[in-house]
Structures are given as C-alpha cells and as structure tokens.
Amino acid sequence: MAIVCPTVTAQSEAQYKNQLDRVVPLARRLHLDFMDGEFAPVTSLPLDKAWWPTGMQIDLHVMFQRPAQHIAQFIRLRPRLVIVHAEADGDFYELSQKLQAAGIKIGLALLQQTSVDKIASVLPTLDHVLIFSGDLGHFGGTAEMSLLNKVRQIKSAHPALEVGWDGGINERNIESLVAGGVDVLNVGGFIQKADNPVHAYATLKEAITKKANRYEKADR
Secondary structure: OOEEEEEEEOOOHHHHHHHHHHHOOOOOEEEEEEEEOOOOOOEOOOHHHOOOOOOOEEEEEEEOOOHHHHHHHHHHHOOOEEEEEOOOOOOHHHHHHHHHHOOOEEEEEEOOOOOHHHHOOOHHHOOEEEEEOOEOOEOOOOOOHHHHHHHHHHHHHOOOOEEEEEOOOOOOOHHHHHHOOOOEEEEOHHHHOOOOHHHHHHHHHHHHHHHHHHHHHHHO
C-alpha cells in the first residue's frame, strides 16, 4: 500500500528543528530536502548540520548541481535513500555504486520537463524514481496530474520499482495519485503548514486506506 512520507524543507537550523518536531511523531519514514542555492534557487541547512532521531528511515532529497562532490557526507549520514536529480552534473554511475556499496539506496528525481527516456538506461539499477511536480526548495507547488504518465511509463517497464511524488499533494488529489501508481507520497506544505499536523497526516492516511479498501472489494 502507498505511504505518506512527511517532508522537511528548511533554510535554517531553527526551521529544521521545528519542522522535524512536527513530523517525527507522525511517521518513521521522512523525506528531507537539501538545496545548494545553485540547482535550487535557495540554500538549505548545510548537510554537515543535518541530524535526525535514531531509528528514523530517511530519504535524503538533494537538489544539488554536483551531488557526487558530497558522497562522503551522504555515507557519513547513512540515510536509507539518497535521491539526486537526473538534471544534475557529474558521474551518476560512480555516485550510485559507492552509495549502494555502503548500503544506501539510490534514486533519481525528474523535473517536470525531463522525460523518463532520459533515465531509461539506468532504471534497472535504481531503487527509486521521484516525480517532481513542486517548487524547488519551497513547500507548495501544484500536483501536475499529467505527470502520472511518467509513473505509468516507469511501472510498465519496471513494475516493482518504487515511485515517489513530490509537489502539491493534498486530500483532494491523493487518491488519484495512488490510483496512478505512486508508492511514496512526499507531503510538505499540507502537513507542515497545517494548524494540526496530526490531523492533516491522518486525513491523507485515511484517504489511502479507503482507496485500498475499494480496490480490495472490487477484486472479490
């Protein structure tokens, strides 16, 4: 069943701690954004200031122009998954091999204008593909539902490959995203900007459960 993965997108240590405090009680798996001010228009908390509570499963989404320069930091932090952008510079094969050798999964994110064909040759080596429909370095954005065509293309070629979505997820579109094949729903603003993040998270989880129950009844 698809999962909701709360997102942290912070530009300072204070923001980072505040956002972590809001979502750590909700889920064991979190999506943490880091930006270099070059690939993304804003700069985040530096990687060397990153931390998270013991026992959390962390997806590290790095919006960096040259992510391979940070391999040592990725390995030191030991997240479960590092997601870099297909549009970034550098040797992706070297990056992926070193991370996977260290027991860290590797994923590629695709901006809206980037086709699945660009990464077709490396899809069999990936652990995750992130369909990015957001605003680099910021909460919000719009869930551009036509991007579900990319999800279908990926799933058609590699049914078991985990596919995530980042950008504009809310209670009105989450069922459609799940029905379209999205496995991991990375949710930022809907939870972080909510007056009650617990309720916001529960609303999304309930929508996924209802969708799953309808599929189960239809299959009987």
